[in-house]
Amino acid sequence: MPWWLWSVPVLGILLFLLWRMRQPKYQRHVRFHELERYMGRFLSQGESGSVMVMEREYGAGFFQLELIENGIDRILEFGLPDVVWTGDVFTQVERSLLSAGFSPRVERATDCSKVRRFMRVPVSVTGQRAAEETQYLLAVAAAALGWGTDGRFTVRFEGKPTGFALPGRSATLAS
Numbered sequence: 379m380p381w382w383l384w385s386v387p388v389l390g391i392l393l394f395l396l397w398r399m400r401q402p403k404y405q406r407h408v409r410f411h412e413l414e415r416y417m418g419r420f421l422s423q424g425e426s427g428s429v430m431v432m433e434r435e436y437g438a439g440f441f442q443l444e445l446i447e448n449g450i451d452r453i454l455e456f457g458l459p460d461v462v463w464t465g466d467v468f469t470q471v472e473r474s475l476l477s478a479g480f481s482p483r484v485e486r487a488t489d490c491s492k493v494r495r496f497m498r499v500p501v502s503v504t505g506q507r508a509a510e511e512t513q514y515l516l517a518v519a520a521a522a523l524g525w526g527t528d529g530r531f532t533v534r535f536e537g538k539p540t541g542f543a544l545p546g547r548s549a550t551l552a553s
Contacts, residue, residue: 404534407435410527413516418509420445420535421452432516432531438463439523441516441531452503456515459487460495467523468495474522475499480515 408416413432420430424445433440447453460468475482480499487493503511520527 404532406530406532408432408531408533410516410520410529410531413531413533414509414513416533417443417512421448421454421503421508421512424448424535429536431534431536433534434525435530435532437525437529439525441519443512446500450504452508454501454503454512456497456499456501456512456519458497458499458519459493460484460497461493464523468497471519471522472497474518475515478514478518480518 405416416432417430420428420443424430426445426448428445428448430443430445431440432442442457444455444457445452446455458464458468458471464471472482472484480501482497482499484495484497487496499515501512501515517527520529
């Protein structure tokens with residue numbers, strides 16, 4: 379049998395594996411206090427443009443972090459939409475973040491008809507405390523949303539991962 383006949387299935391398997399590596403990786407049942415460990419992994423392994431989404435498992439809502447710049451100094455952006463589940467407390471979240479020392483910007487949403495406004499909070503973080511500082515931002519937002527810190531989240535990394543490996547439990551790929 380010619381050697382090139384074996385190369386076609388091998389090439390197909392390699393392409394499939396590369397495709398699967400690019401799919402978002404999910405970790406379910408993550409407690410709020412465990413998010414800091416996932417943020418540390420996100421900050422150390424993500425490239426600029428990567429996104430970390432933390433969806434609430436019991437109730438509507440999510441947190442979204444985008445890694446704008448990843449170098450010695452990292453610039454993150456926390457995003458929160460003004461939709462049904464944030465409607466009554468959206469302004470309260472903005473006030474809470476302002477009083478905690480953050481600089482939220484609220485913009486009119488133009489991309490989606492269901493999102494009236496979108497809050498962006500740029501955060502510049504450095505060194506070992508980056509994950510802790512980001513966890514503090516999420517704690518302030520969670521308190522203002524009335525979520526508390528006893529909820530569970532499904533965490534996923536999207537965008538431009540450099541081989542994300544979720545810490546702790548075994549990572550599963552999205553199907």
